[in-house]
Amino acid sequence: MRIKPIIITRSLTSNSVSTAIRKSAQQLIAKQAQGMKFEAFAGDVIFHKLQDSLKKQLSKVYPIRM
Incomplete structure (x- = not known):
């Protein structure tokens, strides 16, 4: 089974955070x-x-909006 999550952050992030x-x-x-x-x-x-x-x-890494 493949799980492909769509993760949206509250604002723009750098590539390292993504x-x-x-x-x-x-x-x-x-x-x-x-x-x-x-x-x-x-x-x-x-x-x-x-x-x-x-x-x-994941919100511990950066605020997430799901």
């Missing part, structure tokens, strides 16, 4: 998907649990 956000998102998604069955992970995506946890973690 790269850090993308790498963090990839790591967090892989970490969450690793310990779950497909049905449970798909449910988290559908019911926005994955998006909420991503927003909490």
Whole structure:
């Protein structure tokens, strides 16, 4: 299953911040998907649990608008 998140920041960011956000998102998604069955992970995506946890973690790097 491929997950392609669309991450929008509150204002313009430098390339280094954008790269850090993308790498963090990839790591967090892989970490969450690793310990779950497909049905449970798909449910988290559908019911926005994955998006909420991503927003909490990625907002520490730079404010996110999702």
